[in-house]
Every structure is written in structure tokens, then in C-alpha cells.
Amino acid sequence: MLTQEEYQQWIADVRENHFPLSEIIVADMNNWRHRSILARALFRVRKYAPAIELFKSIIDVEVNTEEKDCFTLSEVEDKVWCLTELAMCLWKVTRKRKEALSYCREALLFIDRYPNQFNFMDKCEVWSEIQDFIFFTSKKKIRKGKK
Template sequence: MTEQEWNEYVNFASGGEWPIPRGMIGDYNNWLCRSIVGRALYFRDKVEEAMTVLATVVDVEPSMEPAEKGMSEAEHKILCLRDIAKIVWGLTGNTEAALNYWDQAIALCESYQHKFNSVARGEISYGRLVMLVAAGHEEEAKAEARELTVAKRFEREGINSYRYFAYRFLAEREHAAGNLQKANLLYEKAFFYYPKSAEGERDYAAAAQMNDHEERYQKYLHMTSMQYLQWEI
């Protein structure tokens, strides 16, 4: 990547509809700047350009300590690996190569002992499962998801993103197969481990009272888009 290319990427990331302050991302020698720019490019569908930037952080060893504010270095690296996995799969269809990046991201999630300020840890594992299905390995993905339904790591009492995303994934596969009642039972289990406010508890109770299976499923699906509370506090 040339200096001119880097400056073009920074200009793009610092402009448009979702601008990032240039002062936060302009230093090429800071791998965190490259991390942010690369992910911003990917978010805005500049896929090959994103890969050019994100490839420069693959071998970075992040600090495993928490940041004073915002995301830790470990979280930055996890999100970079996640996006690289998606890009590799999307551009090449190379399952083995994409899984390598997913597995690195998942291992970092498990190793990092401090609070996450970005995505839920279980969401990274979920992304791997979704890709396995797209690659034609649904039964393998479902077997891995069933193992995750007993994951021991809780973000806090009663809250477990690994279990939530595992049950959610299994619910989605049952729905895709036309097994609506089973899909709803799995979604009900998923939301047992989801961080819910009073509003979330009301939505959860309301879904359980719905007799139409498709209507109930759609209610659960809507709830997946609602971040009632943070995963980790």
C-alpha cells in the first residue's frame, strides 16, 4: 500500500455519510488507525480496499489489557479478523482460509479476560456458524452450535452470549427447514440468556403468549435487533 493509497483511504473514511475524525485515523504507523480505516472501508462496501488495509494488521500482537476508554487492542484485532474472514470468504469462497481467521478471532475472544465494549463474544462464534452453512456444512455448524449451548463463560449472572447466539442460530436453521414450533422453542431458550431491560422482559413475555408460530418467530426476530442492555457492564 502506497502513501497515496493510504491517504485516499483516510480521506474516504473521514468523509461521506459516516465520517470518522481524521485525527483519529490518519497515522499509518499506528496499527489501530489502520484497523479503523480498514473496517470503515469494509462497512462502506469498499471490499478490496478494506482487505488491502486489514492485511497489514494480521500479524499484529495486540495488548491483552483493557483500554482506558473505548475498545481495547484485543477487540480491535478481533473485529479485524472477523472482517477479513468475511472478505476472504466473499472474494474467494475458500472455506479453510476464512475459517482460519474466524478461529483466530474466537481464540482471542476466549483469551481476553476483560470487559468487551464492542460486539458480544458469542457473536463472533455465530458468524463462523453462518459461514459454515453458506459453505455447505450445515450439520457441522449445528453440531458446533449445540456444543456452544453449554458454554460456561457468562458475561454476568444469567447472561451468556455464547448460549444466546448458539440457540439463535439453531432456531434460524429450524425456521429455514419449516419447523416453526421448534424454532420458537429454541428462540425462547436463546432469549433466556439475553440482557433484557424491563421493556425486554415485556417483549419476551408477549412473544411467549403468541399462538401463531410465524408471528411469534417474527417477534423474536425483531427482538434480536433490540439492544435492551449492554452485554457486559
């Protein structure tokens, strides 16, 4: 896990070199939702190693599946987003397909078990993106690309 100092340095790096991050959404390293936002920001700017570390810190977080607020990103939705982007990060950095797919499977389980529609993401689109990722990383696809 990143130290508090490293966490703050990554916030500063994103702010100074890429795009603004509001203090209110990333300041608390102990808040998994803040870590998820910073992880996604780091993923977008291709800082994969710290993004992976932050994404992995969220894996064991228990999410509230009973949320009723339809105006914010639900905890389930946030975790699904993190799991899918963790898979993509791992693939880009390590090419460890099996590990990446384990996070995709976990995301799909959340989608299947969560009875409500997501507030900001479309479940079918997320499912489709995961299927595309599975195909893209398959040996068959990789062999086709080499011809």
C-alpha cells in the same frame, strides 16, 4: 501494503462519497488501530480489495491483553473485529473458505484466551456470528440454497 498516498486516497474516498472519518482516528498509517478503522470503513462501503490489504496488515500485530480501560475498544476486541471482518471480505471476494475460516479460528482463540469481557462487543454474539458464518459458507448450506 498500501502506499501512504493510496492510504490517504482511500480516506478521502470514504469521506467524500460515504461518511465522515475524523482525522484523529485514521491519519496515521503506521498505527494499526488507524488502519483497522479505515479497513472497517472500506468494508462497509464494499471496497473489499483495500479493506483486505489493510486487515491483513494487522494479522501479526501483538495486542495488549492487559488493558484496564473500560471506556474504549480494547486492542483484543479490535483485533477480533478485524479478523472476523477479514474472513467475511475474503469470502465475498475470493470464496476461499479455508483461508476465511483460519481468521475466524484465530478470532475465536483470542476470545477464549482473553479473560475479560469486551467493552463494546459481546463475546457470545461474536462467537455466534462466527458460527453463523461457518454454517453459511458450508457446502451443505450452499447446496441447500441452490434447490
